[in-house]
Amino acid sequence: MSNIPSELKFATSHEWVSVDSDGIATVGISDHAQGLLGDMVFVELPDVDDEISAGDDVAVAESVKAASDIYAPVSGTVVEINEELEDAPELLNSDAFGEGWLFKVKLDDAGELENLLDAEGYKNSIDED
Template sequence: MSNIPNELRYVASHEWIRDEGDGTVTIGITDHAQDLLGDVVFVELPEVGDKVSAGDDIGVVESVKAASDVYAPLTGEVVAVNEDLEDAPELVNSDPYGDGWFIRLRLTDADELDDLLDADGYAEHCESES
């Protein structure tokens, strides 16, 4: 069973969201997603300053198995991207909720957080897909 931390929020497209409590969130892909992808070999992310809307296609994860789009789970402005993934994309596999994070977003509308799945909801969603 994959690791689904309780303190995070999730979307059905397998991104996780951590509310940093200062109007920003950190975003990555879940343990379940990295397990399905296999070894990640490239990650393409948006740039700092980019404005994204919930549901936008904002990047690509290329693994040994397939290329998958990364979707913005929320609307906002990109305030940081994880540059370590440039040289060490394997961090997405080894530490998906930590050093393998993707971007940090300053939210346009914090109410959007209420639409996200909690850990149980996401676990159920994964179950339904398997």
């Protein structure tokens, strides 16, 4: 069973979101998603200052099995990217909810978080896959 931290919010497309007190959302892909994709070999991230909208495809994770689009779970401005992934895409596999984060976004509308699943809802959605 995949590890699903209870403090995170999840999109049905397997992205997770953690929001700090400054309204900055950290985005990554779930442990379940990295497990389905397999060994990561390349990650293409958005650029800092990119304006993104919830549902947009904003990044690509490429594994030995396939390339998969990563969708923005929230709208806002990209304020930071995880540059470590450039040289170590395997961080998505080894620490999907920690060092394997993808990018950070200054939220346009914190209300969008209500559209995401909690850990239990996400667990139920992947149990149905």
